Amino acid sequence: MLAIDSAGLVATSFRTLPPLDVVRAESVGEALQELRRAKRPAILAGGTDLPARFNVGDYPDIIIDIAKIKQLHAVFIDKSELVIGAAVTHQSGSTHALLPAVIPGFQEAWKKIANMRIRMSGTLGGNIMSRRTRYEGAILLAALNAQLEFATLSGPLFMAAGDLWDAELPVASLLQSIRIPIATKPRLDYERSLRPIFTQAFYVDDTGAGRLVSATEFVRPHIWAFDRNSQSNPSPEEIDFQDPVTGTAYLNQVRAVFFMRQMTRLGLS
Amino acid sequence: MIPMEIDFILNGRAVTGKVSGNLLLADYLREHLDLKGAKIGCSRGACGSCTVLVNNIPIAACSYFAFQLDGKSVLTIEGLERDTTLHDLQQAFIEHAAFQCGYCTSGMILVLKAMLDHEPNPSRDTVVEWISSNICRCTGYAQIIAAAEAIIAMRANTGPTEAVS
Numbered sequence: 331m332l333a334i335d336s337a338g339l340v341a342t343s344f345r346t347l348p349p350l351d352v353v354r355a356e357s358v359g360e361a362l363q364e365l366r367r368a369k370r371p372a373i374l375a376g377g378t379d380l381p382a383r384f385n386v387g388d389y390p391d392i393i394i395d396i397a398k399i400k401q402l403h404a405v406f407i408d409k410s411e412l413v414i415g416a417a418v419t420h421q422s423g424s425t426h427a428l429l430p431a432v433i434p435g436f437q438e439a440w441k442k443i444a445n446m447r448i449r450m451s452g453t454l455g456g457n458i459m460s461r462r463t464r465y466e467g468a469i470l471l472a473a474l475n476a477q478l479e480f481a482t483l484s485g486p487l488f489m490a491a492g493d494l495w496d497a498e499l500p501v502a503s504l505l506q507s508i509r510i511p512i513a514t515k516p517r518l519d520y521e522r523s524l525r526p527i528f529t530q531a532f533y534v535d536d537t538g539a540g541r542l543v544s545a546t547e548f549v550r551p552h553i554w555a556f557d558r559n560s561q562s563n564p565s566p567e568e569i570d571f572q573d574p575v576t577g578t579a580y581l582n583q584v585r586a587v588f589f590m591r592q593m594t595r596l597g598l599s
Numbered sequence: 600m601i602p603m604e605i606d607f608i609l610n611g612r613a614v615t616g617k618v619s620g621n622l623l624l625a626d627y628l629r630e631h632l633d634l635k636g637a638k639i640g641c642s643r644g645a646c647g648s649c650t651v652l653v654n655n656i657p658i659a660a661c662s663y664f665a666f667q668l669d670g671k672s673v674l675t676i677e678g679l680e681r682d683t684t685l686h687d688l689q690q691a692f693i694e695h696a697a698f699q700c701g702y703c704t705s706g707m708i709l710v711l712k713a714m715l716d717h718e719p720n721p722s723r724d725t726v727v728e729w730i731s732s733n734i735c736r737c738t739g740y741a742q743i744i745a746a747a748e749a750i751i752a753m754r755a756n757t758g759p760t761e762a763v764s
Contacts, residue, residue, distance in 0.1 A: 349600040352620035352666055381643040381662040393620060393664070447647060447657045447710065447732035
């Protein structure tokens with residue numbers, strides 16, 4: 331009988347990963363130092379996204395566990411921003427008492443992401459940092475005009491959530507928090523009844539500024555900004571989605587229908 | 600790669616183990632601790648057949664590293680019965696024929712236990728929401744929901760007695 335030890339050197343199944351080291355960081359600074367030294371690191375907070383990476387052959391040589399860093403788990407208001415720590419889980423974040431008061435509709439939208447098992451472990455930071463088009467965090471955060479705050483060795487780095495897709499981040503950088511502006515009293519509506527074919531988030535605030543974010547499973551979210559003060563009856567322009575599965579005409583039709591529904595739900599028509 | 604020592608509670612008992620960084624919890628339970636109740640299905644955290652409860656939260660053991668157990672408590676399906684007496688959820692699954700092949704059953708029961716621990720009096724929608732974490736290809740879910748509703752009704756009358764005689 332084949333003896334199986336804990337060293338991980340004998341493959342017990344196709345799931346077994348190549349050998350790797352583990353560091354359990356106690357602080358953001360410690361995590362950054364480990365990231366600086368690492369060759370192929372993977373950051374572990376909730377961990378629900380890592381199997382997807384492994385399954386496509388993206389194996390790390392070191393896992394940097396950031397789950398114990400307390401500051402990454404906080405949800406609070408800082409002046410005119412709602413701040414959500416990168417390691418806040420979907421479940422704890424979406425049920426946080428602050429949400430309904432500061433951004434109506436955000437709680438309902440966030441609660442729709444993933445199933446309960448994933449929600450209780452998966453984090454908002456992991457969702458967006460995976461940069462996978464089928465994940466929904468990027469859609470909501472782009473609509474809310476969220477800023478991502480990264481810790482780096484040379485100080486904090488801020489970036490619009492919608493700019494993350496192509497961004498080249500410093501090697502030693504760690505998403506610390508997601509900062510959502512709330513001074514203009516934003517409201518959000520999220521329509522995902524056709525997911526994964528098509529989903530759409532619609533944001534509007536008291537100044538009349540709005541953002542419509544449209545996405546499919548395979549293409550990056552498209553952001554359309556408008557100002558209700560200058561466009562009394564806004565209508566989103568057509569998009570060349572270039573989705574590999576669903577036709578552009580159909581997607582634009584659905585986009586317009588969703589937009590009308592969302593305008594109604596937000597009391598704009 | 601140096602094995603890490605971890606201390607955790609396994610089905611109510613304190614355990615110390617040595618694990619490598621790349622060892623997944625599903626393999627640790629099944630191959631090292633001989634607990635075969637967590638079934639491996641998709642191996643990517645989607646199907647839920649390998650669900651166990653870590654600190655009373657449902658976790659896909661195929662997508663969770665063994666080292667993450669350090670300082671935590673894990674409950675597998677083997678830890679549910681007490682002194683050869685089935686947990687009331689297990690009994691309800693029998694009475695409502697809530698399984699056919701049985702492959703998803705341990706995960707289903709544990710995710711329902713987590714639900715009842717978090718929400719003692721859930722609605723049918725809540726039951727559906729929780730079990731949609733897991734996939735069953737036999738039952739169509741109707742019997743599973745019936746078993747859950749039977750437990751909810753029973754506990755509403757008798758309180759949260761988990762074991763049946």
